[in-house]
Amino acid sequence: MSTPMSASLLEVRNLNVVHRTPAGDNPILADITISLAKGESIALVGESGSGKSMLSKAIVGLLPPGVLAASGSMRYQGVELSTLNGKQRAAYRGAKMTLLFQDPFTTLNPLLKAGDHIIEGVELAAGRKMGRRQGRNEAIRRLAEVKINDERVVDRYPFQLSGGMRQRVALAAALARDPSLLIADEPSTALDVTTQAEILDLIKETQRSREMGLIFISHDLRVAFSVCDRVYVLYGGSIMETGPTVDLFEAPQHPYTHGLMLSEPTATGRQADLYSIEGSVPRPDEVKDRCSFVDRCRWTQPVCSAAKPALETVGAGVETRCIRIEEIREEMREERRAVKTMSDPRDLAEDVPVIASIRDLKKAFDLGHGQTVEALRGVSLDIRRGESIGLVGESGSGKTTAARCLVGLETPTGGTIELVPRDGIGAIRPTDTAARRFVQIVFQDPYSSLNPRQSVGSALREPLRLLGRSKTEAQKEAAGLLETVGLPVAYAKRRPDALSGGERQRVAIARALSVKPELLVCDEPVSALDVSVQAQVLKLFRNLREEFGVSLLFITHDMAVVRQVADSIHILYEGEVVESGPVDDVLDNPQDSYTKRLIASIPGEGAAAET
Amino acid sequence: MSIPESNGKRKAGLGRLRRGPRPPGSVVVAFAFVAVILIVGFFGEPLVREAARQDLTEVSQPPSYEHWLGTDRFGRDVLARMIIGTSTALLGPFLIAGSGLVISALLGITAAYLGGWVDQVIMRWVDFMIALPGLLVTIVVVSVIGGSYGVAIIVLSIFNVQGDIRIIRGAALEQKPLPYIESLQSLGFSKSRIMFRHIVPNVSPLLVADFAIDFSLALVALAGLSFLGLGSEPGSAEWGAMLAENQSIIFSNAAATLGPGFAIVLLAVSVHLIGDWLYDRYSAPARLVS
Numbered sequence: 001m002s003t004p005m006s007a008s009l010l011e012v013r014n015l016n017v018v019h020r021t022p023a024g025d026n027p028i029l030a031d032i033t034i035s036l037a038k039g040e041s042i043a044l045v046g047e048s049g050s051g052k053s054m055l056s057k058a059i060v061g062l063l064p065p066g067v068l069a070a071s072g073s074m075r076y077q078g079v080e081l082s083t084l085n086g087k088q089r090a091a092y093r094g095a096k097m098t099l100l101f102q103d104p105f106t107t108l109n110p111l112l113k114a115g116d117h118i119i120e121g122v123e124l125a126a127g128r129k130m131g132r133r134q135g136r137n138e139a140i141r142r143l144a145e146v147k148i149n150d151e152r153v154v155d156r157y158p159f160q161l162s163g164g165m166r167q168r169v170a171l172a173a174a175l176a177r178d179p180s181l182l183i184a185d186e187p188s189t190a191l192d193v194t195t196q197a198e199i200l201d202l203i204k205e206t207q208r209s210r211e212m213g214l215i216f217i218s219h220d221l222r223v224a225f226s227v228c229d230r231v232y233v234l235y236g237g238s239i240m241e242t243g244p245t246v247d248l249f250e251a252p253q254h255p256y257t258h259g260l261m262l263s264e265p266t267a268t269g270r271q272a273d274l275y276s277i278e279g280s281v282p283r284p285d286e287v288k289d290r291c292s293f294v295d296r297c298r299w300t301q302p303v304c305s306a307a308k309p310a311l312e313t314v315g316a317g318v319e320t321r322c323i324r325i326e327e328i329r330e331e332m333r334e335e336r337r338a339v340k341t342m343s344d345p346r347d348l349a350e351d352v353p354v355i356a357s358i359r360d361l362k363k364a365f366d367l368g369h370g371q372t373v374e375a376l377r378g379v380s381l382d383i384r385r386g387e388s389i390g391l392v393g394e395s396g397s398g399k400t401t402a403a404r405c406l407v408g409l410e411t412p413t414g415g416t417i418e419l420v421p422r423d424g425i426g427a428i429r430p431t432d433t434a435a436r437r438f439v440q441i442v443f444q445d446p447y448s449s450l451n452p453r454q455s456v457g458s459a460l461r462e463p464l465r466l467l468g469r470s471k472t473e474a475q476k477e478a479a480g481l482l483e484t485v486g487l488p489v490a491y492a493k494r495r496p497d498a499l500s501g502g503e504r505q506r507v508a509i510a511r512a513l514s515v516k517p518e519l520l521v522c523d524e525p526v527s528a529l530d531v532s533v534q535a536q537v538l539k540l541f542r543n544l545r546e547e548f549g550v551s552l553l554f555i556t557h558d559m560a561v562v563r564q565v566a567d568s569i570h571i572l573y574e575g576e577v578v579e580s581g582p583v584d585d586v587l588d589n590p591q592d593s594y595t596k597r598l599i600a601s602i603p604g605e606g607a608a609a610e611t
Numbered sequence: 612m613s614i615p616e617s618n619g620k621r622k623a624g625l626g627r628l629r630r631g632p633r634p635p636g637s638v639v640v641a642f643a644f645v646a647v648i649l650i651v652g653f654f655g656e657p658l659v660r661e662a663a664r665q666d667l668t669e670v671s672q673p674p675s676y677e678h679w680l681g682t683d684r685f686g687r688d689v690l691a692r693m694i695i696g697t698s699t700a701l702l703g704p705f706l707i708a709g710s711g712l713v714i715s716a717l718l719g720i721t722a723a724y725l726g727g728w729v730d731q732v733i734m735r736w737v738d739f740m741i742a743l744p745g746l747l748v749t750i751v752v753v754s755v756i757g758g759s760y761g762v763a764i765i766v767l768s769i770f771n772v773q774g775d776i777r778i779i780r781g782a783a784l785e786q787k788p789l790p791y792i793e794s795l796q797s798l799g800f801s802k803s804r805i806m807f808r809h810i811v812p813n814v815s816p817l818l819v820a821d822f823a824i825d826f827s828l829a830l831v832a833l834a835g836l837s838f839l840g841l842g843s844e845p846g847s848a849e850w851g852a853m854l855a856e857n858q859s860i861i862f863s864n865a866a867a868t869l870g871p872g873f874a875i876v877l878l879a880v881s882v883h884l885i886g887d888w889l890y891d892r893y894s895a896p897a898r899l900v901s
Binding site for chain 2: 407408409433436437439440441443444445448449450451452453454462463466508511512514515
């Protein structure tokens with residue numbers, strides 16, 4: 001590592017992690033070299049399958065069975081970790097290095113009070129039991145460090161706390177033994193946007209005030225940029241590029257980082273052309289003797305697949321694995337400029353008819369024992385033919401409930417929904433049979449959206465057959481649908497488990513399109529996808545509108561995503577629309593205080609300027 | 612949220628074949644044993660009918676070259692009688708487990724998917740039946756109506772199905788809120804289509820496992836009834852009955868009573884092992900390291 005740092009905390013050199021099977025070793029991480037100085041923060045950024053979480057597990061010594069660090073060295077404060085036995089290694093965990101996980105809902109013991117989580121660690125560090133009062137005071141002090149100033153939280157159980165509060169408690173518990181290294185694995189991903197910003201600030205602040213080392217793991221470059229001094233970009237089990245945040249943000253030195261950055265849609269405007277990286281993330285063993293990115297890189301040349309390139313220094317602290325970087329740097333810069341071209345959202349003509357009209361929609365869920373929770377408190381909106389409406393809100397805002405009411409999966413407790421199909425049968429309701437050909441839905445999780453025991457082709461043919469198509473007609477139409485969503489026709493024979501997340505989502509979209517709906521309800525359709533794949537699917541939605549004139553109700557929590565696909569948006573907060581209007585007006589000039597807060601917490605926009 | 616993005620290209624061909632590891636040795640042995648039993652059950656009887664005749668000159672003989680498991684009190688070859696009894700031993704448990712599979716798929720999934728009063732009616736009935744002491748009722752019913760194999764099968768079937776219904780209902784409840792089911796609902800698929808074309812395949816590993824467990828339990832239960840002199844006509848070549856009646860000659864020919872006993876145990880264990888393995892194999896479709 002070329003970064004000259006005085007006090008090194010962690011040095012990983014040429015680490016190889018493999019999955020050992022009877023058939024041989026499968027590489028998971030190849031030739032990883034990272035260094036972290038005392039008080040420094042680094043980010044490991046990569047999409048799923050890049051090996052970023054495995055690397056953190058290797059560092060703390062919690063690799064799953066069958067997976068081991070085959071070669072290389074890991075030195076922590078000068079001690080070679082690989083020479084330690086299990087017990088010595090365990091003594092490091094919690095005390096010297098500690099982990100903060102993604103999901104605050106499962107990382108806390110549901111039977112322990114918030115305070116107990118912290119006291120347990122503090123007592124371990126002190127090596128003695130604490131008195132009740134003393135322990136409680138210490139827990140309160142520690143909670144104050146993570147900005148929980150309400151003393152009563154000490155006595156609360158995890159289920160009584162919100163997601164953000166839980167993550168704070170988890171952080172306080174992780175810090176209870178005053179470690180010198182914090183490894184945070186996607187600590188804000190499971191949280192709402194506004195909470196996410198707070199947690200990120202908190203982690204950054206705590207790291208600085210404690211002068212801890214921080215390894216921040218994220219799939220989101222913008223988030224990583226906003227938190228860390230230096231970034232390592234992982235892909236297919238190797239480090240593709242590393243450098244100081246500012247340099248990377250300005251000019252990435254590897255086509256993958258470059259592509260990843262461009263794939264992230266911006267919230268500041270509607271990009272004329274969405275950038276996407278075709279294909280999907282490879283497995284480390286598929287790319288073990290060539291550049292990991294070779295199949296998806298637009299600058300690939302034969303030399304790229306000849307051997308695995310080594311990390312080369314190309315600037316102060318900047319290293320890249322791209323061997324063609326000198327030749328393509330200018331082209332990359334040109335591309336970055338082009339992507340910034342914005343276009344205006346579509347303006348619909350005034351006389352376009354309304355095809356779905358929601359009036360004063362209410363939905364209360366019965367919790368039993370006479371308690372109800374109001375998910376929707378009177379929502380009204382109109383969807384016109386060919387229009388794309390964004391419905392934006394955080395969890396609990398009622399956005400999913402509204403979607404489910406619209407497709408008839410949920411029965412509203414008040415208000416009306418009128419759907420007006422093109423063929424002039426008059427207004428119908430979502431629960432009517434005729435509505436099944438009018439409105440369709442695409443869900444968030446591509447992994448459970450398809451019947452795992454049904455082939456793609458069969459899933460697409462089935463609705464067509466039920467509409468009365470003959471076998472050959474259905475087959476032909478199914479092939480056409482696959483083409484529409486950009487999948488090879490041969491995919492018809494595959495089962496869902498042979499598809500990647502993005503591909504599954506395309507199949508789910510194709511299935512929804514099979515009945516030629518006039519309105520497509522999309523419930524967070526890209527939020528479970530990797531960034532590079534997300535852009536592909538967003539592009540698909542744009543195309544669908546243009547080709548088929550289908551109207552979209554696009555539900556999301558992501559301002560950048562909604563900016564790219566919607567003409568107008570409605571901001572939903574606690575079951576009510578707090579602001580609505582054309583997407584540009586609302587996002588550029590928000591009026592409501594909640595909308596303002598939502599926009600202020602978008603990560604990364606101008607974050608590099610801050611660092 | 613981030614979910615492993617798998618590369619589909621390679622899994623499609625090889626991955627599907629490789630899915631699940633090769634069966635362990637115990638399962639291979641179990642498969643072989645069940646195969647032998649099946650062959651014997653289908654084709655064995657005509658071959659050994661002659662040897663199963665009474666021969667009062669050779670009663671209670673220990674195992675020998677002519678009689679591998681010796682003879683019983685009437686000089687009948689024990690192995691021959693066991694072979695004749697094989698088809699009965701298979702048929703009863705097969706019918707009981709089979710009815711359990713069909714009924715639990717029908718009622719369990721219906722209860723889960725439709726919910727409401729349908730669920731209430733089915734499940735309260737299940738609760739009621741589970742509260743009854745099954746074996747006791749079976750013994751009473753069979754001894755009152757008379758010891759016929761058919762009656763035993765029917766009564767055991769009725770008492771067997773409740774547990775299956777509960778299990779399948781639970782599994783179907785897990786599937787019901789998944790997006791793929793809701794997508795089908797919004798596509799306008801009929802309830803019965805969703806239940807039996809889409810949910811059934813997804814709970815099928817459980818159905819298979821249930822079948823195997825039911826089969827072994829029914830085998831043992833039927834043998835137990837025969838042992839008590841219920842559930843089979845006196846003198847019929849039935850494993851449980853043979854186990855009981857040959858006890859009296861245990862000191863002259865122990866094989867006459869141990870043979871049927873081992874056959875029951877080995878068949879029950881084999882079917883169980885196979886069911887367990889099938890469940891593991893088919894309920895974990897994506898076991899490849901991602």
